[in-house]
Amino acid sequence: MSADTAGIDTLRLTAEEAAGLLERGEVSSAELVAAYRAAIEARDPELHAYLHVTDDEHAGDGGGVPIALKDVITTKGVPTTAGSRILEGYVPVFDSTVAARCKEAGLPLLGKTNLDEFAMGSSTENSGFGPTRNPWDTTRVPGGSSGGSAAVVAAGLAPWSLGTDTGGSVKQPASLCGVVGLRPTWGTVSRYGIVAFASSLDQVGPLAKTVRDCARLYGITAGRDACDSTTVELPAPVELPEREDLRGLRVGVPRELNEVDGIEPGVRERVQEAIRLAEELGAEVGETTLPRSVEYGLACYYLVAPAEASANLARYDGVRYGHRADLNGDGDLTALYERTRWEGFGAEPKRRIMLGTYALSAGYYDAYYGQAQKVRTVIKQEFAAAFEDFDVLLSPTSPTVAFPLGDKVENPLAMYLTDVLTIPPNMAGLPGLSIPCGLSEGLPVGLQILGPQFSENTLFAVGHALERALGFDFVPPRLAA
């Protein structure tokens, strides 16, 4: 099963290797696309990682390494649903900036990947079109909300992909699927054309089998965009990591991010081993602390993100595009809004719209949204203080390995807690890289590497050196031939 079309083993092939094959003329871009399509045909029916697979016309023939995009990333002429029934059948008339940059870089589009509706969730079970399954164990979730983008890379259905990360939606599924995922510094990658969930947190990030692939894809997508006035020019060009040691690096281990309730013992062990390995590679390791970030981060996030979401999702009103309720000529404007939104949104967006509307309401703003913004400043300061002593911070990405489908569906709070380790740095706008650092109970464990703003090159360097030393096999055993 691992040897696909034209002898291309999509399970093992990295984007860098694929680029090498193309450069040397050993395969054509069309052959690569065909190989991945064959893999999709073979394996996606059980995984349901794709919501839409493109035909030749919409894939484009840029001659490069093909890519999959999370279905919140607007693609001209290719359906973009954000995993919501309310956008079923919506075909954008423009490209998001990242989709356009991928096109300019010649990357053919394989398709659009599944996600939690409007990127709200941590398991991809909130998709309006059914869940995605974890390639390592199909009874388990792939994480979320970029579960589809992580699963396609893990299962060899795309060499690399783009996801989006608001509270951990790239890092956490990367962790649960045993792939590498980067959440970049907020403001380095354009959000133009990204279906918005929580604007001050949303960020596009790459998922791939290796740190170098992630760095490469980050380099293609990052940089100032005139269509997103919150973007900035990168302070330094993206560097593909080479070094295999960590000499001179100061590594901090924040106590709370490593000891919070709910971290599985197996996860803790793998992460501690990775930290020891960092020391062996020459890093100076020390303990640090982020008490308020971890204690208040999650609560703060669940005020800020739903508040912004409540406004961002107001545009789905049935007037201009997407689902519109059929009132059979009976009912006024309010009825049109209510019925359209009742029918179109799933439970999680409804829950967050209500939370956010409440948090912004007159008389509650100061106590909730206003207070959360102040806490956010405190979190930023706490991280800034930690980065005075350390170049990077290490912790688990997710407190657990992939959990069974249905496990947390009835308990939103338990689901929210799966992001407890990724949310604090996100609230501070900081970049974070998740790399696989071993297995627990046969399932991948992710190591979260955090740095100050614009420290992506450092994160790549650390991730690459650890990745080499760890020697993690990213092919799920059940798929290996």
Next chain:
Amino acid sequence: MPLDPTRWEPVIGLEIHVQLKTKTKMFCRCENVWGEAPNTRTCPVCLAHPGTLPVPNRQAIEWAIRLGLALDCEIAPRSLFHRKNYFYPDLPKGYQISQYDSPIATRGRFSVPGPDGDREMGIVRAHLEEDAAKTIHVGGEGGRIHGAGASLVDFNRGGTPLVEIVTEPDVRSAEEARRFLGLLRQTVVELGISDAEMEKGSLRCDANVSVRETGETGYRTKTELKNMNSFKFVADGIDAELARQVELYEDGGEVVQETLHFDPRSGRISPLRSKEQAHDYRYFPEPDLVPVEPSPELVGRLRDELPELPAARIRRLEEEIGFDLALGLVTSGRDELFARVPGDDRRATANVLMNQLAGAGVDPARVNADELAKLIAARDAIPRAAFDEALAASGDEGFTAERYLAEAAITDEGEIDAVIDRILAANEGQVQAYRSGKEGLLGFFVGQVMRETQGKANPKVVNERLRERLRA
């Protein structure tokens, strides 16, 4: 009907929306233009397609600062855009991007010259926002949503830049409100940032109206008058609302805070929607935009570029020609021509500019001032019809007064007397009435004589001769 000023004092604040005539809209690159076919000036951004983001229009920000400076405001070194949330089909994002508690310009003042000196109106703030689209309700009554068969939305206007100006409650009469608006309009036009035409909606005014007893220092409950689309309607609406409130108080009633609609045809005021039902707009800072932080250099440059403002010119002209003519010339944009026209009789020149020239619809900028001066100097010596014809042509390319000056008016008293005698003989009843005290009839006789002479008689001579003959 004016209210008794010894008992009641009006307290009026104005909210004015000025639509900026930038090339493109506030947050997208669509053309900002009025009167095109519906929905032909739209894009994914101003239609709020998923994932689109606003990018602020630099020109709009500079012009808002320019206006803020003209209103003597403090320009904020850092101001924010907020989201103002509510559902309506004319608001595609479900929120309007506007400035809330951190506007671009605050604490200004605007001097409004009046017949009894200047009145200084406080400016609370001026802020930037995007306009809503236009909703058209078809198949119902009077274009309102209730009973309409369908509602259509034209997004051409959606997302065009507006500056909203809020005054302190410093306005003390409908007439003052009207004068304020006229002067503000002219200021905005001269700044080159807006057409400011109320009929087109590029200048809109709401008024917050209350009254209090003379000598009272606190404010009473105010009502908000919305959507008055001419200076006259603003003044009429305010007067009607002042009268309504005074009547309420004098009958022992209370004013309720509400939003009102003034119907200029019936002169009636009716509630638009009550404030109790008003939305909770759930303002919060717009995360898709960074703060507006104009550099001191930019603000300094914009300040240096400010032209002399209309109010200052009114005060200069007032000494020469009196307040009303000065106000009229400046707020109609004719004072520049006035300054160019030579001649000693300044009031006569001002009158001609304000009356005949304005009536003829001539663009003052195109008029050859020296030729016009010749006409004005000879205005009694040439037939009235010829004078009017000359003024109407005074903006034409290559216009000269010569041809019209050649048409001498009839000044021969004998000739005029003959006509007068014929007219008096034919209108014996009116002659009797005049002689028994109805002197207002003089105008009637002048009109008859002018008609008989096809406008060629010198009106001054006609007047003198008529009085003489009627006295007999």
